[in-house]
Amino acid sequence: MKPGEIIYYEDELNDEIIDFHIKKKKIDGDYKYLHKNLFYRLWSFVTYRLIATPIVWFYLKFHHVKIINKKILKSYKKTGYFIYGNHTNQLIDGFSPTITCFPKKPYIIVNPDNISMPFWGHFTRMWGALPLPDTIQATKNFSKALDELISKNHPILIYPEAHLWPYYTKIRPFTSKSFKYPIKYDKPVFTFTTTYHKRKFSKKPRIEIYVDGPFYPDKSLEMKARQEKLRNEVYENLVKHAQCSDYEYVMYIKKEHK
Secondary structure (H helix, E strand, C coil): CCCCEEEEECCCCCCCCCCCCCCCCCCCCCCCCCCCCCCHHHHHHHHHHHHHHHHHHHHEEEEEECCEEEEHHHHHCCCEEEEECCCCHHHHHHHHHHCCHHHHHHHHCCCHHHHHHCHHHHHHHHCEECCCCCCCCHHHHHHHHHHHHHHHHCCEECCCCCCCCCCCCCCCCCHHHHHHHHHHCCCCEEEEEEEEEECCCCCCCCEEEEEEEEEEECCCHHHHHHHHHHHHHHHHHHHHHCCCCCCCCCCEEECCCC
């Protein structure tokens, strides 16, 4: 996207800003979320830890991405946790959790588009993408995979806004649906807010990511109210940190209906 570009939208909850023109794979009962094959797991480790992780580290350094307060996650590496973030940068949203959650490997709940890409889709699967299921059997398999990952204390990352809006500086509304996961597993929740800032010698924004938390489900409430309260706490915290953005690389304007 070019600096100063204007994007018009109608619905903050459902509008797709970018069409990747990818034929979406159906996630059915045959989809394997976690592989037990020794060679697959070895290849996954080599490509993720020995190749991807160093590349991500240098990429973030080169692009001056600053992760603020990630040290608070160290105390929870033996318990596991959920992280909720705003979805505004395809590469940063995919790369930065690797460094933020290090040494634990984070897994990211994604739209099936992310694993449907030719060539790269295979690597996103190996590196922690968990596509949302399309069938009842796939839902059971997805749940079993989460059970195993949580039992091994892996961080689970969720972008509740669902759709990618590049360089958007505010927080879009989202439902409480995804907050059933930390409630089910009784795990702490953190926020992961990407913000954009003006550089002196470049039109590309400087990026700062704020990590905050923990937030816990209120066990005194019934399930639905518990989800709503946790969602509201996360939303308000994301909004608070999003206000640190001081540069709109891309402008978003809501269409007016006459």
